[in-house]
Amino acid sequence: xxxxxxxxxxxxxxxxxxxxxxxxxxxxxxxxxxxxxxxxxxxxxxxxxxxxxxxxxxxxxxxxxxxxxxxxxxxxxxxxxxxxxxxxxxxxxxxxxxxxxxxxxxxxxxxxxxxxxxxxxxxxxxxxxxxxxxxxxxxxxxxxxxxxxxxxxxxxxxxxxxxxxxxxxxxxxxxxxxxxxxxxxxxxxxxxxxxxxxxxxxxxxxxxxxxxxxxxxxxxxxxxxxxxxxxxxxxxxxxxxxxxxxxxxxxxxxxxxxxxxxxxxxxxxxxxxxxxxxxxxxxxxxxxxxxxxxxxxxxxxxxxxxxxxxxxxxxxxxx
Ligand SMILES: Nc1ncnc2c1ncn2[C@@H]1O[C@H](COP(=O)(O)OP(=O)(O)O)[C@@H](O)[C@H]1O
Ligand SMILES: [Mg+2]
Numbered sequence: 208x209x210x211x212x213x214x215x216x217x218x219x220x221x222x223x224x225x226x227x228x229x230x231x232x233x234x235x236x237x238x239x240x241x242x243x244x245x246x247x248x249x250x251x252x253x254x255x256x257x258x259x260x261x262x263x264x265x266x267x268x269x270x271x272x273x274x275x276x277x278x279x280x281x282x283x284x285x286x287x288x289x290x291x292x293x294x295x296x297x298x299x300x301x302x303x304x305x306x307x308x309x310x311x312x313x314x315x316x317x318x319x320x321x322x323x324x325x326x327x328x329x330x331x332x333x334x335x336x337x338x339x340x341x342x343x344x345x346x347x348x349x350x351x352x353x354x355x356x357x358x359x360x361x362x363x364x365x366x367x368x369x370x371x372x373x374x375x376x377x378x379x380x381x382x383x384x385x386x387x388x389x390x391x392x393x394x395x396x397x398x399x400x401x402x403x404x405x406x407x408x409x410x411x412x413x414x415x416x417x418x419x420x421x422x423x424x425x426x427x428x429x430x431x432x433x434x435x436x437x438x439x440x441x442x443x444x445x446x447x448x449x450x451x452x453x454x455x456x457x458x459x460x461x462x463x464x465x466x467x468x469x470x471x472x473x474x475x476x477x478x479x480x481x482x483x484x485x486x487x488x489x490x491x492x493x494x495x496x497x498x499x500x501x502x503x504x505x506x507x508x509x510x511x512x513x514x515x516x517x518x519x520x521x522x523x524x525x526x
Pocket of ligand 1: 247250289290292293294296297298430463467
């Protein structure tokens with residue numbers, strides 16, 4: 208294909224007319240979205256930097272398009288790798304909005320799918336399932352969580368390849384209206400890309416989501432609480448840090464998701480504490496999480512004997 212870049216507009220070499228990049232930037236309202244991302248998500252520095260870079264690239268690509276400098280749309284499919292609860296889904300949702308504001312997808316919504324949503328159990332079930340998901344995702348971002356489960360070479364009669372074939376096709380042919388994000392653990396994703404070079408060649412941006420540090424998890428906890436009109440008192444803050452330090456070494460620790468779960472349970476305990484106490488409850492008491500609301504967690508149980516409910520048995524977060 209001959210791109211227009213090889214034949215620039217004859218009348219104007221582009222140096223005199225030009226385009227107002229600042230104006231385009233303001234019009235896209237992209238700054239507000241990027242600032243929101245910075246503010247509302249703790250840490251993730253490398254991810255945030257990459258997103259700013261991608262946004263700049265896409266903005267310039269749009270301007271180049273208006274100047275007839277290219278006919279090739281940039282490839283937008285991405286891979287988000289990292290352990291559970293590192294913010295992949297959350298960032299994908301924001302990425303969908305950013306792409307929408309930059310004029311790359313019509314609607315800017317996010318559709319999350321796993322293998323079970325795409326692959327059927329019987330002959331003839333996979334195509335309609337995959338088609339339905341793709342249809343729902345059109346105009347937005349399709350986030351395929353743990354994408355490597357689509358490919359199970361050990362199962363001879365597996366329908367995963369059917370879904371893979373359809374996805375590859377739509378990633379190629381509907382690039383202007385659907386962005387696919389493949390997500391999962393880094394090592395398994397690497398293996399998956401290795402066995403499925405078709406996917407690898409269609410993914411332009413690989414973003415890696417690191418585990419959070421304790422301080423970042425504390426920041427995430429405070430942010431989650433504040434957004435729900437709760438707050439730790441001084442002793443609860445210390446207790447929660449201790450909780451995290453213990454929880455992080457236990458099985459099934461899932462970064463920010465474990466923080467969310469721990470906060471949900473602290474809220475439950477706070478409510479029960481208040482109900483037990485009865486009488487008039489001051490407004491401040493309704494928002495305050497105290498140390499006891501945290502320390503009642505099993506994570507603080509030292510015996511290690513009674514493990515009926517501990518994370519490694521239940522596969523869930525410690526209560
Ligand atoms: N950096 C962050 N700052 C604030 N909240 C976060 C951050 N990362 C994740 N969360 C929250 O943690 C939870 C799990 O995040 P999620 O995006 O579902 O992780 P993943 O998709 O990687 O498993 C969500 O409630 C999300 O809002
Ligand atoms: Mg997720």
